[in-house]
Amino acid sequence: MTEKFSKIALRMKSNVIRELLKVTSKPGMISFGGGVPDPDTFPRFEMAEISKEILENEYKLTLQYGSTEGDPILREEYISLLKRESGIEGIDVDNLLVTVGSQSALDLISKILLDEDSIYFVSKPVYLGAASAFSLRSDRHVYMSLREDGADIDEVEQNLQEIENRGELNKVKFIYTISNFHNPAGVTMSLEKRKRLVEIANKYDVLIVEDDPYGDLRYEGKPIDPIFKIGGQERVLLLKTFSKILSPGLRLGIVVGNKTIVKKMVTAKQATDLCTPSLTQRIAARYLQRYDLLSQIEPTIALYREKKDLMLAELERSFGSMEGFHWTKPEGGLFIWFTLPEGFDTAEMLERGKAANILFVPGEAFSLDNTCNNSMRLSFCLPPREDIIEGVRRLKKIVVEYGKEKNLL
Incomplete structure (x- = not known):
């Protein structure tokens, strides 16, 4: 067969x-x-209480199909969380898409951005979920060596220059990076490197995909501004998730970015899984309304x-x-x-x-x-x-x- x-x-x-x-x-x-x-x-007891309430009182929504874009209450609450957590402003619900975990977001990115001859940058070592999603569409990856303070940005610029010299810059679709506490390497990109990466991406007109599933789990040191905050929605696509800070069983990821890209991802998602479960989205939304997640x-x-x-x-x-x-x-x-x-x-x-x-x-x-x-x-x-x-x-x-x-x- x-x-x-x-x-x-x-x-x-x-x-x-x-x-x-x-x-x-x-x-x-x-x-x-x-x-x-x-x-x-x-937070199983808190979520159990919320689940009972919304199943009894909001069953017409939580047990029904939902919009592909995601629960509007959850998206509004997440916008507030991003502002409180990272100082990110200037976005609305149309900048956000709720996915079935971050892996779904990576798959959608590969679907809307990668052709067989597309070029993309990933770290070495690379998060295997991203490697799996991207390599199914194109095997033309360019490695970024990792240092203690993140990717080797000089190497990134040199490779982009070489690609431009051979006339293939238009085939470079994105630079994928896990900015905080890299999976699997554990390293974090410094603020200086984040700023320089944005400068290089602007120079060569390349999208940055910033995956940040672990940023809230900081044990030492001071938080560093997200690349998204530095580069803005026209240059950076930000991926977040509830899996590490609330529950992986909810299967909830968040994409934040340019409305044109988000809208195309919505279209791709309609063909993939129609919508993210209404029940788990509303559980997360009510949790964010009721509790201070960062304190919890x-x-x-x-x-x-x-x-x-x-x-x-x-x-x-x-x-x-x-x-x-x-x-x-x-x-x-x-x-x-x-x-x-x-x-x-x-x-x-x-x-x-x-x-x-x-x-x-x-x-x-x-x-x-x-x-x-x-x-x-x-x-x-x-x-x-x-x-x-x-x-x-x-x-x-x-x-x-x-x-x-x-x-x-």
Whole structure:
């Protein structure tokens, strides 16, 4: 039957994180794999009360089809949140689209912007959800190397200049970046780099897609202005989500941008899923009206800060004296990028990890060319504290065994 599949279907690959989630329920398994929030952070009692009220009193709307653009109350409330949170002004409901999580937004972006010969910029390593969505439409990606303060902007400008010199600048559709606490790398783009990226995008007339699912989960340091605030809606498309700060089960993402782009995404969404569920949108809308979301997530931030610090301390204890091992030290978000010496293959090591009841995501999952083989992504948000300690101990054991077997240690 494979001969019936489309070219896009043949390029599809299974998501390694979704596959890992299938084995997380194995007894004794410790998972540093998926960026799955700690369920104890979900405001379940508050949402239960809201759900009962809106099902009883607003059932004609919440149990019915909704507009493709999204719940108008939710969009109004989110505009207020953006102003209070980041000082973003000058937008109205027509600048916003509510999607079924951020992954849906990435898919819609690929549908409306990418042709087979389109060029787009992504980081290396790259968020695998974005890589999956974009690569189905075009394989003409340009990598941006990541530094401790974000993407290498000199490299971005040099590559754009080279593309312009060969007469293909019109094929460059966007620069995709996760500005805060990058997935999987954990790094944050500095304010200086954000300003310079906007300048370069203006110079070459390129759209910036700023994905910011983790910006509210800052544990140290001061917040940095979003690229969207610096560049404005004519230059930047901003993606936000409720998945990390309220509940991933709501499946709610927000796109903020130029009305022409948002309108085209609405048209694409009509062919994809008609509308985002009315029920979950109204739950989120009433939650925002009733509670101060930024204050409500303070206990979550405190919990994740403690877990992050614990994992960093355990990595230092286990690998700090070993030559060639290093890892990022994020100021927020959910992930640490752990790099081993050359020669280690974390994809090959994954089966050993499963046997030892410890899961991680191999680095090659975060590339478009099967590189990053000697790195892995570690998530600290879900495991209890004792599992973080035991999990790093198990991780060291399989790293040492593999290294000695391959004559790498």
